[in-house]
Amino acid sequence: MDFPPNNIAQNSLFQKISQPRRRPAKVRDTHITLAHGSGGKAMRDLIDDIFISNFDNPLLSQLEDQASFNLSTLLQQGDRLAFTTDSYVVDPLFFPGSDIGELAINGTVNDLAVSGAKPLYLTCSVILEEGLATETLRLVANSMKAAAQKAGVQIVTGDTKVVPRGCADKLFINTAGIGIIPAGINISAHNIQPGDAIIINGEIGNHGAAILIARGELALETDIESDCQPLHELVATILKVCPQVHAMRDATRGGLATVLNEFAATSQVGISLNEVSIPVREQVKGICEILGLDPLYLANEGKLVLVVKSEQAPTVLSAMKSHPLGQNACIIGEVIASPPGVVLLKTPFGTERIVDMLVGEQLPRIC
Incomplete structure (x- = not known):
């Protein structure tokens, strides 16, 4: 977040933010101005008030340009590092069931989790458009704080930029994440073999449908909410009974069809x-039928697809159903030897059709 160099003033600030008490707000502006990205006092106050006050932890509190980790401590948890990054430009910023802040945390946590890693540390970089309501930014930061606490991760460094009005759309967020993969875990699409079973943890398409409705372009009423949620604990439950999971992905942009392709x-x-x-909710099916969309390609933010040996599938399925995020888990297909590189869908009418990779974009700005 463009933190200043280490000096006496910084040490004094560190002492203040280390105290477990509510800190008075410093930002008086109701909207973001270019001064909040200038590197001066206005930016320092914005970072201190909105970001450090929410994300405060021993690593972030050092106010350095980077976070430093003890490698020996990390190695006690596993033998490999998982590192990922993602950017979030969803429109609107707030939608049924979630918002861009929670989405940014959970999306990066899930990218780490599906590698078998335990998510530990995240970065937070924001690009703010001049004129963004300060209260909107505060709500997003509060949401990120709650999501990080729920996922058991720490936001340890970041960056803040402000661009002139019209050069962005309100707020963009980039998060990167680090996790540790335990010894003996080797999850990769290269492991998939004919005969394997394919499992998903619940209904598809809810996130995409929720965003579509939230944009207010359709006169539709529905109670569909985004499935945005952290999947690391569900993954841990799976790996406890089956460390030999062949492959695992979270089905975000491009949906289930893209992951399987x-x-x-x-x-x-x-x-x-x-x-x-x-599994597809009837309301999601209805929206897709009206708009000519395919739920197989709709985005999800809380769904993982995994591939395991067929003989291990019942054990994995039972473990998933014991977890709140896997209660609707089910086997949806199998791996076959041929045709190679092709996904086939058996329809209720006894026919088969090819499920290709998504061409173009069904719904832009989805995450």
Whole structure:
């Protein structure tokens, strides 16, 4: 967040933010101005008031240009580092069930989790458009704080930039994450073999449908909410009973269809899906029928797809159903030897169709 160099003033600030008491707000402006990105007092106050007060932890409190970690401590938790980054430009910023702040935390946590890693540390970089309401930014930061606490991760460094009005759309967030992969875990699409079972942890398409409705472009009323949620604990539950998971991904942009096409292309196997086994809420189906969309391509923010040996599938499924985020888990298909690189869908009418990679964009600015 463009923190200043280490000096007496910084040490004094560190002493203040280390005290467990409510800190008075310093930002008096109702909207973001270019001064909040200038590197001066206005930016310092914005960072101190909105970001450090919410994200405060021993690593962030050092106010250095980077966070430093003890490698020996990290190595006690695993033998490999997982590192990921993602940017969030969702429109609108707030939508049924979640918002851009929670989405930024959970999205990066999930990218780490599906590698088998325990998520530990995140960065937070924001690009603010001049004129953004300060209260909006405060609400987003509060949401990020709550999501990080729920996921058990710390936001340890970041950056803040302000661009002139019209050069961005309110607020963009980038988060990067670090996690530790325990020894013996090797999750990769290259591991997929014919005969493997494909499992998902619940309904698809809810996030995409919620965003679509939230944009107010359709005169539709629905109670669909985004499925935005952290998946690390569900992954830990799975790996406890089956450390030999072959592959795992979270089905975000491009949806279930994109993940499975990536699996098939990477491992050069075929994938056969059973349409009636894929859980889709009736309201989501209705929206898709009205707009000519396919729920297989709708984005999700709390759904993971995993591939395991068929003989391990019942054990994995039972473990998933014991967790709140896996109660609706089900087997949706299997891996086949041919045609390689192709995803097939068995329809309720006894026919098969190819499920290709998404061409173009069904719904932009989804995450």
